[in-house]
Amino acid sequence: MTAMTDRFERFRALHHGDRPLFLPNAWDHASAAALVARGFTAVGTTSLGVAAAAGKPDGEAVTLEETVRLARGLSRLPALISVDIEGGFSEDPGRVAELAAELAEAGVAGVNIEDGRADGTLTAPGRQCALITAIKGAAPRLFVNARTDTYWLSGGEPPPLRVTMDRAEAYVRAGADGVFVPGLDDERVITALAGGLEAPLNILFTPGGRSFRRLADLGVRRVSCGSLLFRAAVHNAVELAWAVEHDDVALAGLPSYAETQALASAFHPAPLASGRPS
Structure with missing residues (x-):
């Protein structure tokens, strides 16, 4: 088994262990390195954090350059990295496949791809399935976490279970390794999805919502922070x-100046002598 394959397999195994994978989400190198230094073995990125830090809107496919650059940097960390690629930064399966192959080659273990679009609609299931299939064709071992925004884009009215289940099942058939349903907090629906899908279910942690322990009891296999850490930091x-x-x-x-500086110097060549700390 190669080191690269081992990275993929270790990340996949975290979704099938004795407890759910807790995935904190970073928005830059320092935040990711700090999480790794605290002991987290897997770290995701937050597209909102990456976009906002760059002064750009989230979900509008305008942060491809920032996302790839960050992913390449984070791949040097001693951690398993999952990258939020919004809707794939393109509607062309070929271009999305190229991105997936580039990220996998860089050392990324997984990606998160969503079916919500900037205009507030959900893309057609068939079109989203084509993107997922393209990713798996280009990078078969990459863990594809297929996010469906049936709850986030419901306008406050929870959709019927069948709506979410149909999309989730289609994405799994297309090759998705996991399913992510942000905005879902209904225990009945969580239990139904966790027990009915042939893939691990990912739920977004929200303050005031279900605790990590409760989500684990309901059958959830991955709990993400999304943009929570970034918003808290701001x-x-x-x-x-x-x-x-x-x-x-x-x-x-x-952390002190020296400790914060060490977050970068531990994974990059030693910098030139700098000026006065600020």
């Missing part, structure tokens, strides 16, 4: 700035 940075100005600072446990 919120905490703004609140800290306000607190400093208003003499209301209470800090503990923050």
Whole structure:
């Protein structure tokens, strides 16, 4: 077994272990490296975080360059990496296949591809299946987590179970290795999908929603953070700035300049002598 194959197999095995895979999502090298340093063996990316950090909108297929560049950098980390590729950055199966092959060659273990589109609609199941099949044809060992936005794009009215199940089953037949249903919090539906699909079910953790332990009890095999960590980081940075100005600072446990610098230097060539720390 080659090192590359082992990467794919290890990531796949995490979806079939004694407990669900918890996948925190990073938006840049530092956030991913910090998660790895904390002990997480697998890290995903968040398309919202990557897009927002670049000053671009999420879900509109405009962050291909940023996504690939980040993926190549993260592949140097001692962790299993899954990359959010939005809807594939193209409706052309051939171009999506090329992207999948490039990411797999770079050392990425999995990708997340969604059926929601920028105009707020769901792409036709057949068209989405063609993208999934193309990915598996170009990179057979790449773990394809097929996301369906039946709940996120439902307008607040939960769709019938059959709507989500039909799409999920079609994606699995097309070659998907897992199914992701963000926005789903109904225990009855979670249980039905977890027990009815021939692929591990991925649920998005949401504050105030089902706990990790409860999702595990319901049969969920992967729990993701999505953009939660990125949004929390932005919120905490703004609140800290306000607190400093208003003499209301209470800090503990923050990494030092040297520790933060080490997140990069541990996986990159030593940088040239820098100026004064900031």
